[in-house]
Amino acid sequence: MEPVRVGICGLGTVGAGTFNVLMRNAVDIERRAGRPLVIEQVAARRDNPQCDLTGIPVTADVFDVVRNPRIDVVVELIGGYETARELVLEAIHNGKHVVTANKALIAVHGNEIFRAAADKGVIVAFEAAVAGGIPVIKSLREGLGANRIQWVAGIINGTGNYILTHMRDQGRSFDDMLSEAQALGYAEADPTFDVEGIDAAHKLTILASIAYGVPLQFERAYTEGISRITFDDVAQADSLGYIIKHLGISRRTEEGVELRVHPALIPKERLLANVHGVKNAIEVMGDAVGPTLYYGAGAGAEPTASAVVADLLDVARDMATHHDYRTPYLAFSGIVEGDNSLPILPMDNIVTAYYMRLQAVDRPGVLARVATILAEQGVSIEALIQKEATEGELVPIIITTHLTREANMNEAMRQLEALADIAGPVTRIRIENLDENV
Numbered sequence: 490m491e492p493v494r495v496g497i498c499g500l501g502t503v504g505a506g507t508f509n510v511l512m513r514n515a516v517d518i519e520r521r522a523g524r525p526l527v528i529e530q531v532a533a534r535r536d537n538p539q540c541d542l543t544g545i546p547v548t549a550d551v552f553d554v555v556r557n558p559r560i561d562v563v564v565e566l567i568g569g570y571e572t573a574r575e576l577v578l579e580a581i582h583n584g585k586h587v588v589t590a591n592k593a594l595i596a597v598h599g600n601e602i603f604r605a606a607a608d609k610g611v612i613v614a615f616e617a618a619v620a621g622g623i624p625v626i627k628s629l630r631e632g633l634g635a636n637r638i639q640w641v642a643g644i645i646n647g648t649g650n651y652i653l654t655h656m657r658d659q660g661r662s663f664d665d666m667l668s669e670a671q672a673l674g675y676a677e678a679d680p681t682f683d684v685e686g687i688d689a690a691h692k693l694t695i696l697a698s699i700a701y702g703v704p705l706q707f708e709r710a711y712t713e714g715i716s717r718i719t720f721d722d723v724a725q726a727d728s729l730g731y732i733i734k735h736l737g738i739s740r741r742t743e744e745g746v747e748l749r750v751h752p753a754l755i756p757k758e759r760l761l762a763n764v765h766g767v768k769n770a771i772e773v774m775g776d777a778v779g780p781t782l783y784y785g786a787g788a789g790a791e792p793t794a795s796a797v798v799a800d801l802l803d804v805a806r807d808m809a810t811h812h813d814y815r816t817p818y819l820a821f822s823g824i825v826e827g828d829n830s831l832p833i834l835p836m837d838n839i840v841t842a843y844y845m846r847l848q849a850v851d852r853p854g855v856l857a858r859v860a861t862i863l864a865e866q867g868v869s870i871e872a873l874i875q876k877e878a879t880e881g882e883l884v885p886i887i888i889t890t891h892l893t894r895e896a897n898m899n900e901a902m903r904q905l906e907a908l909a910d911i912a913g914p915v916t917r918i919r920i921e922n923l924d925e926n927v
């Protein structure tokens with residue numbers, strides 16, 4: 490059979506990993522695809538010493554690749570938004586299939602890209618965009634195709650999990666751990682994307698579309714980062730039987746879809762609580778299958794390349810199939826932008842449990858005032874612990890709540906912070922019990 494001719498755009502961490510995996514495992518890849526996958530051209534602004542490019546045509550201009558008439562599939566690994574968007578749209582316009590690891594591109598411009606690709610009848614594959622090497626897109630889109638998906642929750646940023654894990658285990662500083670994650674090639678070009686939850690929100694946006702058949706709506710995702718988590722909260726959570734993780738959560742409710750990334754306390758006995766370092770894991774709850782879990786390396790050169798090459802194999806197998814008979818890009822056919830039948834819920838409408846930490850003056854009546862505010866907002870207390878005084882007259886009070894609507898919790902926080910007996914801001918972290926009963 491004719492080979493599939495591949496053009497690789499970008500030879501950074503993932504580009505180099507993809508090049509090396511394609512070369513090293515060429516024999517097995519050919520047997521799996523039923524035809525060879527040949528690297529026809531590479532676009533790189535500079536040499537990568539990790540790759541032996543002998544005999545491979547190299548260009549400094551990524552647009553040479555999408556204009557090369559010999560190329561069947563463009564692999565977009567340059568990252569970022571605008572140039573990547575132009576590159577992918579031009580590749581599609583030129584009738585080429587596209588494989589990308591770019592979650593920002595898919596989350597923000599995916600609706601436009603899939604429309605253009607459908608018009609041209611080409612494949613756009615993006616397994617590597619979510620959770621590195623874990624085949625969660627394929628599992629959700631195809632393996633769980635029988636299910637009505639109820640919720641998806643995951644640790645989907647390797648850098649953030651790497652930082653949280655080692656701060657907790659080794660007592661090392663946030664900055665120290667971030668530098669290490671950057672040196673290992675895990676972090677985004679702008680690492681605030683990792684620690685502020687933007688990267689995770691890109692990935693969650695994609696997962697939610699595939700889970701529920703809704704258009705990509707990154708702009709409606711709620712994001713809250715991990716930079717304000719203190720060691721104190723980590724220790725308090727631990728004593729209450731929880732571990733703090735940075736979670737992406739999407740839940741289908743009667744009113745719409747929740748789409749949120751924030752730190753959360755999760756019970757220590759949950760499998761997700763035991764996902765450490767750069768590893769990612771995504772739990773998906775389907776009505777037929779129940780809970781399922783997908784675990785593995787969420788970042789890094791060859792783990793991400795594993796997903797890119799798997800997409801290339803799919804392209805090799807499916808390129809001869811008529812577009813109408815291929816798996817839809819986002820799992821469901823007929824996803825219509827602007828269709829608000831299952832809207833993304835505003836954060837005020839979400840319902841979850843909460844952990845709160847307050848610094849209160851230790852005198853009669855303070856707890857009663859705190860309890861009154863919570864009662865007036867319909868917040869039901871699950872546990873309340875007053876710790877020993879640490880700073881002068883102030884005592885830390887830890888409260889956990891039953892399920893509460895976020896708007897009520899925000900109002901309670903506002904009133905608590907206005908009390909003369911409460912010092913400084915109230916810390917609030919959501920508790921996610923990840924109930925596995927269907």
Ligand code: HSE
Pocket residue numbers: 618620621645646647648649675676677683688787788789
């Ligand atoms: N910066 C991302 C992470 C890379 O740390 O998970 C993979 O998307």
